[in-house]
Amino acid sequence: MEWLSPPYLPIIVVFWMHCSLCLAVTVTTTRHKVEVHEFADAELSCQFHTERDQHPRIEWKKKGHDVSFVYYDGHFRGPFEGRASIQGATVTLLRVTQKDAGEYRCEISAPLDSVSLGETNVTLRVLARRDHQSIPPATYSWYKNNQPLSSSRSPNATYLMDKHSGMLEFKAVSRDDSEDVNVGAVVAAVLVCLLLVVGVLVVVHLHRNGFLSRSGPRKDPTRTHDTPHISSQNLHRTEDTSNVNYVPPPQEVSRVL
Numbered sequence: 001m002e003w004l005s006p007p008y009l010p011i012i013v014v015f016w017m018h019c020s021l022c023l024a025v026t027v028t029t030t031r032h033k034v035e036v037h038e039f040a041d042a043e044l045s046c047q048f049h050t051e052r053d054q055h056p057r058i059e060w061k062k063k064g065h066d067v068s069f070v071y072y073d074g075h076f077r078g079p080f081e082g083r084a085s086i087q088g089a090t091v092t093l094l095r096v097t098q099k100d101a102g103e104y105r106c107e108i109s110a111p112l113d114s115v116s117l118g119e120t121n122v123t124l125r126v127l128a129r130r131d132h133q134s135i136p137p138a139t140y141s142w143y144k145n146n147q148p149l150s151s152s153r154s155p156n157a158t159y160l161m162d163k164h165s166g167m168l169e170f171k172a173v174s175r176d177d178s179e180d181v182n183v184g185a186v187v188a189a190v191l192v193c194l195l196l197v198v199g200v201l202v203v204v205h206l207h208r209n210g211f212l213s214r215s216g217p218r219k220d221p222t223r224t225h226d227t228p229h230i231s232s233q234n235l236h237r238t239e240d241t242s243n244v245n246y247v248p249p250p251q252e253v254s255r256v257l
Contacts, residue, residue, distance in 0.1 A: 024115030025050045027089075027108045035125040042096045044122045046089040046106035053110035058089050063103040070104065093124075101126040139163045 030045045050056055060070035069077040071091060076084045083094040089106055107119045127138065140163050142149040149161060149168075160169045 025053070025056065025108055025110040025113045025118040027106060027118035027120045029106070029120045029122055032121065033123050033125065035127065036096060037127045038097060039095050042093045042100070042124055042126075044091045044093065044104055044106070044124065046091070046108075046120060046122075048089055048106075048108040048118060050108075050110040050113055053112035053116075056108050056110040058086075059107040059109070060091055061105045061107065063105065096124070096126050098126055098128060100124060142168050 025048060027046065027048045029047065034042055034044060036042045044060070046058075046060075048056065048058075059072050062068050062070050070080050071077070071084070071086060075081070076086075079099070080093065085092050085094070089108065091104075091106075093100060101124050104122045104124060105119055106122070107117065110116050110118075142161060149159070150157075158170055161167070
C-alpha cells in the first residue's frame with residue numbers, strides 16, 4: 001500500500017496525533033479562586049468540551065484530609081445535599097460557611113474520547129464576619145494620599161504596621177505624617193455654613209414679628225384704642241348731676257278781671 005510508504009508515513013502519524021488531541025476532553029474554569037462572605041452563595045464554575053461523548057460523567061470533589069464527594073451520580077452528597085445547585089457543570093453552593101472553604105475539583109469523564117478524563121481546580125475562600133476568623137486569614141493595608149504604606153520595618157520609619165491585625169502605630173508623629181488638606185475648600189465650607197446660620201436667624205426674626213405670616217405684622221396687645229372708653233358708671237353719674245338744683249318753670253297766674 002503506497003500510502004503506508006515512508007514518504008507518507010510521517011504525515012499520517014502527525015495527522016493521527018492531531019486528531020487524538022482533538023478528541024480529548026477539555027475542562028476549564030473562569031475563576032480558579034472564589035472569595036465570598038460567610039452565608040453568601042458561592043459559584044464554582046466548570047466548563048467542558050467533548051468531541052464524541054455527549055453524556056460525560058460530571059463529578060465534584062473537595063480536597064481535605066480525605067477527598068470527599070460533593071456531586072456524584074447526578075446528586076449532591078454530604079453537607080451539600082439540599083443546599084446546592086448545578087447548571088451544566090457549574091456548581092452554586094448556597095449560604096457557605098467556614099467549613100465549606102477549601103479546594104474543589106471538577107472532574108469530567110468521557111469514555112468515548114481518546115483522552116477520557118479532564119479536571120480543573122477551584123479554591124473557595126470564605127470571609128467571616130470577624131476577619132481574623134477568615135480562611136485563609138485576611139491581611140490589611142494602609143494608604144496615605146492614595147499611596148500604600150510600606151509594611152517593611154525601615155529604621156527611618158515613624159510608624160509600625162501589622163498587616164495581620166491591621167494595627168498602625170506611630171512612634172513619633174511628624175508633619176510629614178499628616179495628609180494634604182485643601183485649605184480653599186475648608187474656607188469655602190466655613191463661609192457657606194456662616195451664611196446659612198445668618199439666613200436662618202433672619203428668617204426666625206421675621207417670622208416672630210409676623211412679617212412672614214398672612215395676617216400681617218403682629219399688633220401690640222398692650223396698646224389701647226384711640227376712642228375713649230365710657231363706662232356705665234360714668235353715664236350714671238352724668239344723669240345724677242343733671243338733676244341737681246332743678247327749678248321748675250313759673251306757672252301763669254290767672255287774673256280775675
